[in-house]
Amino acid sequence: MSYNKAPSITAETINPRVKIIRYAPCGEIVKHAARLEQEIEENPASIPFQEIIYCNLGNPQVLGQPPLTFFREVLSLCDNPALMDRDEARALFSPCSIRRARRILNSIPSKDTGGYTDCRGIKCLRQVVADGITARDGFPSTADDIFLTDGATSAINLMMQILIRSHEDGILSPLPEYPLYSASIILHGGTMVPYNLTEDNGWGLEIFEVKRCLEEARSAGLTVRAMVVINPGNPTGQVLSVTNQEEIVEFCRKEGLVILADEVYQENIYAENKKFHSFKKVARSLAYDENDLTLVSLHSVSMSYGESGRRGGYMEVSGVAANVKDQIYKVASLTLCPNIAGQILVSLAMDPPKLGDESFESFDKEKEQIRSSFCKRAKTLEKAFSGLEGVTCNKLEGALYLFPRLHLPSAAIRAADFEGVSPDIFYAHRLLDATGIAVVPGSGFHQASGTIHIRCTILPDERKIEAMVARLRAFHKAFMNEFRGSQQVMNDLRR
Amino acid sequence: MSYNKAPSITAETINPRVKIIRYAPCGEIVKHAARLEQEIEENPASIPFQEIIYCNLGNPQVLGQPPLTFFREVLSLCDNPALMDRDEARALFSPCSIRRARRILNSIPSKDTGGYTDCRGIKCLRQVVADGITARDGFPSTADDIFLTDGATSAINLMMQILIRSHEDGILSPLPEYPLYSASIILHGGTMVPYNLTEDNGWGLEIFEVKRCLEEARSAGLTVRAMVVINPGNPTGQVLSVTNQEEIVEFCRKEGLVILADEVYQENIYAENKKFHSFKKVARSLAYDENDLTLVSLHSVSMSYGESGRRGGYMEVSGVAANVKDQIYKVASLTLCPNIAGQILVSLAMDPPKLGDESFESFDKEKEQIRSSFCKRAKTLEKAFSGLEGVTCNKLEGALYLFPRLHLPSAAIRAADFEGVSPDIFYAHRLLDATGIAVVPGSGFHQASGTIHIRCTILPDERKIEAMVARLRAFHKAFMNEFRGSQQVMNDLRR
Numbered sequence: 009m010s011y012n013k014a015p016s017i018t019a020e021t022i023n024p025r026v027k028i029i030r031y032a033p034c035g036e037i038v039k040h041a042a043r044l045e046q047e048i049e050e051n052p053a054s055i056p057f058q059e060i061i062y063c064n065l066g067n068p069q070v071l072g073q074p075p076l077t078f079f080r081e082v083l084s085l086c087d088n089p090a091l092m093d094r095d096e097a098r099a100l101f102s103p104c105s106i107r108r109a110r111r112i113l114n115s116i117p118s119k120d121t122g123g124y125t126d127c128r129g130i131k132c133l134r135q136v137v138a139d140g141i142t143a144r145d146g147f148p149s150t151a152d153d154i155f156l157t158d159g160a161t162s163a164i165n166l167m168m169q170i171l172i173r174s175h176e177d178g179i180l181s182p183l184p185e186y187p188l189y190s191a192s193i194i195l196h197g198g199t200m201v202p203y204n205l206t207e208d209n210g211w212g213l214e215i216f217e218v219k220r221c222l223e224e225a226r227s228a229g230l231t232v233r234a235m236v237v238i239n240p241g242n243p244t245g246q247v248l249s250v251t252n253q254e255e256i257v258e259f260c261r262k263e264g265l266v267i268l269a270d271e272v273y274q275e276n277i278y279a280e281n282k283k284f285h286s287f288k289k290v291a292r293s294l295a296y297d298e299n300d301l302t303l304v305s306l307h308s309v310s311m312s313y314g315e316s317g318r319r320g321g322y323m324e325v326s327g328v329a330a331n332v333k334d335q336i337y338k339v340a341s342l343t344l345c346p347n348i349a350g351q352i353l354v355s356l357a358m359d360p361p362k363l364g365d366e367s368f369e370s371f372d373k374e375k376e377q378i379r380s381s382f383c384k385r386a387k388t389l390e391k392a393f394s395g396l397e398g399v400t401c402n403k404l405e406g407a408l409y410l411f412p413r414l415h416l417p418s419a420a421i422r423a424a425d426f427e428g429v430s431p432d433i434f435y436a437h438r439l440l441d442a443t444g445i446a447v448v449p450g451s452g453f454h455q456a457s458g459t460i461h462i463r464c465t466i467l468p469d470e471r472k473i474e475a476m477v478a479r480l481r482a483f484h485k486a487f488m489n490e491f492r493g494s495q496q497v498m499n500d501l502r503r
Numbered sequence: 504m505s506y507n508k509a510p511s512i513t514a515e516t517i518n519p520r521v522k523i524i525r526y527a528p529c530g531e532i533v534k535h536a537a538r539l540e541q542e543i544e545e546n547p548a549s550i551p552f553q554e555i556i557y558c559n560l561g562n563p564q565v566l567g568q569p570p571l572t573f574f575r576e577v578l579s580l581c582d583n584p585a586l587m588d589r590d591e592a593r594a595l596f597s598p599c600s601i602r603r604a605r606r607i608l609n610s611i612p613s614k615d616t617g618g619y620t621d622c623r624g625i626k627c628l629r630q631v632v633a634d635g636i637t638a639r640d641g642f643p644s645t646a647d648d649i650f651l652t653d654g655a656t657s658a659i660n661l662m663m664q665i666l667i668r669s670h671e672d673g674i675l676s677p678l679p680e681y682p683l684y685s686a687s688i689i690l691h692g693g694t695m696v697p698y699n700l701t702e703d704n705g706w707g708l709e710i711f712e713v714k715r716c717l718e719e720a721r722s723a724g725l726t727v728r729a730m731v732v733i734n735p736g737n738p739t740g741q742v743l744s745v746t747n748q749e750e751i752v753e754f755c756r757k758e759g760l761v762i763l764a765d766e767v768y769q770e771n772i773y774a775e776n777k778k779f780h781s782f783k784k785v786a787r788s789l790a791y792d793e794n795d796l797t798l799v800s801l802h803s804v805s806m807s808y809g810e811s812g813r814r815g816g817y818m819e820v821s822g823v824a825a826n827v828k829d830q831i832y833k834v835a836s837l838t839l840c841p842n843i844a845g846q847i848l849v850s851l852a853m854d855p856p857k858l859g860d861e862s863f864e865s866f867d868k869e870k871e872q873i874r875s876s877f878c879k880r881a882k883t884l885e886k887a888f889s890g891l892e893g894v895t896c897n898k899l900e901g902a903l904y905l906f907p908r909l910h911l912p913s914a915a916i917r918a919a920d921f922e923g924v925s926p927d928i929f930y931a932h933r934l935l936d937a938t939g940i941a942v943v944p945g946s947g948f949h950q951a952s953g954t955i956h957i958r959c960t961i962l963p964d965e966r967k968i969e970a971m972v973a974r975l976r977a978f979h980k981a982f983m984n985e986f987r988g989s990q991q992v993m994n995d996l997r998r
Contacts, residue, residue: 022668077585318842338521339524342686
C-alpha cells in the first residue's frame with residue numbers, strides 16, 4: 009500500500025490547540041501539591057507540614073465549608089423518593105424539604121430523577137430559575153430563555169461553540185483573566201482579544217481601554233463578537249459600579265457585541281458599599297430591551313453555595329432570535345441534558361426557603377454563617393498579605409480570591425530565571441514546599457507583563473487560618489531575607 | 504469610525520458547523536411530540552390518543568423502568584451524610600448501602616460530596632472502576648487509565664478535541680450512525696470517514712469495507728486518526744463476534760488507528776448465542792499490549808441502568824503515553840470535574856453488591872427483572888415490526904433499538920416528496936400524529952441512500968406495549984392502504 013499510516017496518538021500529533029492552552033488552577037502547582045500529599049502519607053518526617061492547604065481553586069466545601077442542610081435534604085429525597093413515603097422520614101427531614109422534593113418530582117413527567125430531561129433542563133425548574141431572576145432584578149425573565157447547565161463552564165463552552173466561526177472571530181476578555189476563557193476561545197478556534205483591568209484603580213474596568221482593544225482588533229481584521237465581563241471579578245475581586253456597567257451596556261449595544269456576563273460570584277460580596285446588579289437589570293433600567301442587546305448571563309451553585317462538584321448552573325440568554333435559540337438548543341442536546349442533581353440544586357438556590365417555611369430560619373442562619381465567615385477570612389488574609397514586605401493587596405470587594413502583587417528582590421528574580429521559571433512560579437513553588445499552602449502563580453491568569461502576582465482563595469478553614477497566616481509570614485520573611493541576603497552578598501562581591 | 508460593527512448574533516452569523524450538524528433523537532420529531540403533548544393537556548378531545556410514547560431516545564426510566572434500590576440508597580446517603588448517624592436510617596437503608604456510602608465518603612478527603620474532585624474523578628472511585636474492568640475482562644486495568652466523565656458523550660467530545668487538528672483529520676465511523684459522532688466530529692472541525700454496516704448480513708461490520716473507506720480517505724488526502732466502533736450497535740442492535748473484533752483490532756493496529764470503542768450497551772445483550780467482549784479484552788487475548796495499540800473504551804450508567812439523567816460514565820484510555828495523558832487531563836480540567844452523583848453511580852455499577860452483602864439478592868433480582876423485561880419487550884416489538892406489510896426488521900442482539908426497514912408504496916414516496924420531506928420523515932410524522940408513538944426517522948442516522956428506516960427503542964412500559972403494538976399495526980395498515988389506494992387510483996387514471 010502506498011499511503012502512509014496515520015500517526016498513532018502522540019504528544020506531537022494531538023490537536024495543537026490543546027497543547028497551547030493552560031489551565032493553571034489545576035496545573036503544575038496542584039500536581040506538585042498532590043505529590044507532596046503522597047509524601048506526607050508515606051514519610052511524614054520528610055515534610056515540614058502535615059497537610060496541604062489548597063488555596064488554588066474556589067472549592068469551598070473541600071476546605072471544610074459545611075453544605076446547606078436544606079439543599080442536601082431535598083437532594084437525598086429526590087434521589088430516593090421511596091424515603092418520602094416512610095414514617096421515619098418525618099424525623100429525618102424538614103417538612104418543607106419533603107414538600108419541595110415532592111413538588112420537584114411531580115414536575116417531572118416520570119415522577120423520578122433518573123431519566124434524561126429536556127436538554128435545557130426540566131421545564132418547571134427552568135421556570136423556578138426564571139422567577140428567581142425576575143424577583144432578583146425586578147425585570148421579567150422567562151423559562152424560554154433559561155438553559156440549565158453542568159456548572160457555568162459548560163455554558164461558556166457552549167457559547168464559544170455558537171459564536172466562533174474561525175480564528176478571525178475575536179472575543180473581548182479581561183486581563184488578568186480567568187484562564188478558562190482563553191482556553192475555551194482557543195480550543196474553539198477563535199482569537200482572544202484581551203483588555204486590561206487597571207490594578208491601580210482597584211482592578212477597575214475602563215471603557216476607553218476596552219474600546220482601544222476593540223479598535224485594534226478590528227484593524228487587525230478580526231470580527232469581535234462578544235465581550236466577557238466577570239462581575240464580581242476573578243481573579244481580581246472587584247465589584248463593578250452601576251455607572252461602569254451602564255457604560256459597558258452602552259458600548260456593547262453600540263458596537264453590536266454580545267455581553268457574556270459571568271455572574272457566578274453574585275452572592276459573594278463583602279464590600280459594604282457594593283451591591284450586585286446583573287447586566288440584564290442594568291440594561292433594562294436603561295430601557296434597553298431584547299431588541300437592543302444580546303445578553304448571556306451565567307450563574308452556578310459552585311461558588312456561593314460551595315456545591316462545586318455537583319456541576320449545577322444556568323445560562324440566561326436574552327435578546328436572541330428564536331432560530332438562534334434553536335441552534336443553541338441543538339448544541340445543548342448533543343450532551344443530552346445537564347445532570348439532574350445540579351438542576352435541582354440550582355432551582356433551590358434561586359428559590360430558597362421563604363419566611364414561614366420550616367427551614368427558613370436554619371437555612372438563613374447557615375447561609376449567613378457562610379457569608380460572614382467568607383468576610384472574616386477575606387479580611388484576615390487581605391491583612392496578612394498587605395502586611396508582608398513588598399506586597400500590595402487589592403481590597404477584596406467580592407468573589408473568592410485575593411490577587412496580591414509581589415515586589416521581589418532582584419536576586420529572587422534572577423534565581424527564578426536561573427531555574428527557568430517566572431518569578432511568580434518560583435515564589436509559589438517555594439511557598440508550597442515550605443508551608444503546604446497551594447496558590448496559583450499570577451502568570452496563570454495572564455498578569456500584566458513585568459508584574460508578579462499570586463492568586464489565593466479566601467477559603468481556608470477558619471480554625472486553621474491563623475496558623476496558615478503565621479506560616480505564610482514566616483516563609484515570606486525568610487524568602488525576602490534569603491534573596492536580600494544573596495543580593496547583599498553579590499553586591500559585596502562586586503565591591 | 505471606519506470599521507464595521509461586528510454583526511450581532513443571528514442565525515446567519517453563528518458558527519456554520521453548528522448549523523450543519525443534526526441530532527435527530529432530540530430533533531424535529533421530539534419538538535412535534537412536545538407540541539402534541541401540550542395539545543393533549545389543553546384540548547384532549549382534539550387528539551386521537553392520550554399520551555406520547557417516547558421511543559425516540561434510550562431513556563429507560565422516563566418510560567417507567569424502576570431504578571435500582573441499592574443505587575438510590577447509596578446516592579441519597581452520600582448526598583446527605585447526616586442521615587447515616589441517625590438511628591432511623593437503619594430502618595430506611597440496607598446495611599450494605601450504609602457501608603458503601605461510608606466507604607465512598609471516607610475516600611473523599613473532605614468526607615463530603617460537595618466540592619470539586621480531581622478532574623478525572625475521585626481516585627478511589629476510579630480504582631473501583633479499574634477493578635471492575637479487571638474482573639470483567641480478566642486483564643488488568645489501572646486507575647491511572649480511568650477518567651470518570653459526565654456520561655459517555657462528554658468522553659466522545661473530549662477525545663475529538665484531542666484527536667482532531669483540522670478538517671484533514673478523519674475519523675472512521677459506522678453508517679447507519681449514532682449521530683452524536685458526526686456532530687462531534689464536525690463541531691471539532693474534523694471529517695467523518697463513514698464505513699457502511701451491511702444490513703443483509705445482520706448489520707455486520709465487514710473489514711474490507713472499512714479498509715476500502717480508509718484507503719479512499721487517504722487517497723483524498725485525509726489523515727485518518729481513529730475508528731469508532733459501537734458494540735452492541737446503535738441504531739443497528741448487532742453484537743460483534745470475537746472473530747470480527749479480532750479483525751478490527753488487527754486492522755487498527757496495522758493502520759495505526761486509535762480504537763474508540765463505544766461499549767455503553769455492554770450489559771444489554773439479548774441474543775442467547777452472543778456475549779459482550781470488550782475491545783481491550785480481545786486485544787489482550789491476541790497478546791497485544793499498551794505498546795501495540797491505543798484503545799479508548801466508553802461506558803456509562805445511562806443505558807443498562809437507566810440512570811441517564813445522572814450523567815455518569817467512564818473512559819478507559821490504554822496505550823497512551825504519559826505526556827498525552829497529561830494533555831487529556833488538561834482538557835478534562837477545563838470542565839473542572841465530572842458531577843459527583845454520576846461518579847458515584849458509575850462506581851456502583853462497576854462494583855455491585857456481592858454474594859453475602861445484604862442487598863445482593865434484591866439487587867440481582869431487580870437487575871434480572873430489568874434485563875428480562877428488555878428481552879420481552881424487544882421480542883414483542885421485533886415481532887410486531889416484522890409482521891407489518893413491507894417491513895423487514897433486524898434481529899435484536901443487543902442495545903436498545905430496533906431499526907426496521909420499510910418498503911413503502913411509491914405513492915407514499917411521492918406524497919413525501921410533495922411535502923418536501925424524505926419518506927422516513929413522512930412516515931414517522933404520520934405515525935406520531937396518528938398514534939402518539941415517537942420514533943426517529945432513519946435519515947437521522949444516515950441510513951443507506953434509497954432505503955427507508957425508523958429507529959424505535961424497545962423501552963415502552965410492558966403494561967402499555969400491547970396497546971402500542973395494536974395502534975402501530977392499525978396505523979401501518981391504514982397507511983399502506985391509503986397509498987396503495989392512491990396508487991391504484993393513479994394507475995386507474997392512467998389506464
